[in-house]
Amino acid sequence: MLNPGLYIHSASTIVPAAPTEPVFCLSAQEPSYEGLIPPMQLRRMSKLVRMSLGAARDCLSRAGAATADAIIMGTAFGCLADTEVFLKKMLEQEEQMLTPTAFIQSTHNTPAGQIALAIGCQGYNNTLSQQGQSFESALLATSLYLSEHPDHQVLCGAGDELTPTSLALLQRIGMYSTEPYHPGKHHVPPAALAAEGVGFFLLSKNAEAALARISGLESFHEAQADKAAARFHKILEACGGLRNTDLLLVGTLPDERSERAYADALSFGNAFRMQSGTWPTDTAACLAKLVNHWPEHKERAWLLSHWGSDWNAWLIEGC
Amino acid sequence: MSAPVFIVNTGIITAIGSHTEASKQSLLAGTSGIGKAQYLSSYWVESIPLAEVACPNFELADACRMPRHLPRTALLSCHAAQEAWAPFSKQPAPFPLAFFSANTVGGMDKTEAFYAGLRQNPLHGTPADFIYHECGAITRLVARRLGFDGWVSTASTACSSSANSIMQAGQAIRAGLVDVALAGGADALCQFTLNGFNTLGILDRQPCQPFDAGRRGLNLGEGAGYLLLMSERALRTYGATPLALLSGWGNANDAYHQTASSPEGTGNTLAMKAALDTASLQPEAISYINLHGTGTENNDLAEGRAMDLIFGPQAPPASSTKAFTGHTLGASGAVEAVFSVLSILGGFVPPNLRWKQQMPEHHVAPVTHLEHREIRHVLSNSFGFGGACSSLIFSAC
Incomplete structure (x- = not known):
């Protein structure tokens, strides 16, 4: 990442x-x-x-x-x-x-x-x-x-x-x-x-008075949802896995394909979805909402998104 | 000293040649590619000269082993990208391969054909008719065909698009994030852009005369250009010999008007200055300037005035190669990057064809006949709608 x-x-x-x-x-x-x-x-x-x-x-x-x-x-x-x-x-x-x-x-x-x-x-x-x-x-x-x-x-x-x-x-x-x-x-x-x-x-690059820090980003292209799921799993594992102080945000309302890809991550208790529907650049809106309403007691937030065969994983840290 | 960005190979296809060597021969011989289009279907083909790549889609597709139904921009892109990557394509790839491409209207040629039928019948056509509409879809098609699985992105900033994709590749290599990148862009002629530019009243009905006092406008062209860029580490691993260096880049915005350049060329000046700064060069070190030089009233005025500001009355030898290739829009920055590399390697300044009369508003007098001389540093300009101004500098190794 x-x-x-x-x-x-x-x-x-x-x-x-x-x-x-x-x-x-x-x-x-x-x-x-x-x-x-x-x-x-x-x-x-x-x-x-x-x-x-x-x-x-x-x-x-x-x-x-x-x-x-x-x-x-x-x-x-x-x-x-x-x-x-x-x-x-x-x-x-x-x-x-x-x-x-x-x-x-x-x-x-x-x-x-x-x-x-x-x-x-x-x-x-x-x-x-x-x-x-x-x-x-x-x-x-x-x-x-x-x-x-x-x-x-x-x-x-x-x-x-x-x-x-x-x-x-x-x-x-x-x-x-x-x-x-x-x-x-x-x-x-x-x-x-x-x-x-x-x-x-x-x-x-200046930390002063910042709302949050973008600490990780990995984008990949994958036609198969289960392979994307495996890749997400690997990304999360490489950063120490999901912690209690983490929040997981999925940038789309449920649909069959993303549901399969996010299944592993969604089993985590702190999982949320953005409720505004889906478009190819919805990660930006999702991230903006997240940092403007940073949940108390959370240190990090993961943001997973997909559009077609394009998949993205973001790691955000609260400041 | 910042990490060098090596240019290892080039690929190009325009109206003056379907690969690098053919393009060079046309530049040396002064052979322009502007004329009557054979393959584009439009009412305006009879009266508006264009610089079309003399090759039907199926030939382009077969030459780069792509399906024949793909948008022409994808075919042109793959043709040129494949040429630049060919010497290394059979070797194991020890680094992720990044593809920084650019275009302005994606698969618009397919969309035009499809949309006509869609208005009659909402279920007209098949997905293949419209799923390549996006600029990014074109880039992805080519990245997948060539096996580029690293960073893939598409700059889309009108006529400066591929200067920005090359700049981004340079930044990524200099920052140590990327070791091998194909960088450039592509655009095919289509009815949409031809009619768009025609409504602006800036298309020349004759072959264009960039930087001439009597200039009448631009000729649209099509094509693709790519540079294969490597870090020092990748150069050693591949045992590759560099052709030249990408040494400077600058991007600025005119913030003046959606389509017109400010008459004093503010954005143009800022972009050229920024490129000289990144290259740590003084203006007098530039041996040749490949002008944006579209041939429109507005561009050549703003660009010329900006050059006066930076270079004074004694500007380095300059020419617009758009008199050869037409304005290839999103491909032009990359096409002219390849020409800049050819100029360094061959020690020549390509002529600004058809130039006759000095513009009174500034001092830029382009080179009108092929000149042989040592070329150390080339400045190449690309400006576009939305105030987009980008400049690149290429240097001898």
């Missing part, structure tokens, strides 16, 4: 509310963005851009920081809604009389670029996209940047938006469930509950 040795100074997240009745998918519960994004700009922004900018700004204000030295974002799907708008018009209008707005906003680095513009950050700016390891790629990029600039602070986050088309297609390939999710019922649907959201962090 790699030890990034990064400190979290603030965290912010925009996620769906935990469902109280049966649902097929969950939309992010967005704030009004008042005081975070000027209304004129807000109207032009896609959901992923406004969620990212909103969480990034909130993250800075929680830390009492005006800006950051660098911005690093992870997203698996990028700006899906704008991509689809341009694609649809291009096909309908047979490549004629198109306007550039949706195309311009469709690039993966639109959120990170907009954050830079909003907070006046001319430093390092990068966007990583690696399916179920997009946030993890952004975190590793942050770790590399901070190894070169040990005194800097990085705004690092990740997120994805859900669209009607992405929902339908991901349901077709069994990533998302076509059955409704019944909160409170001990029923394991075959696939995950579709959702969307973002999580952002202010990270540095």
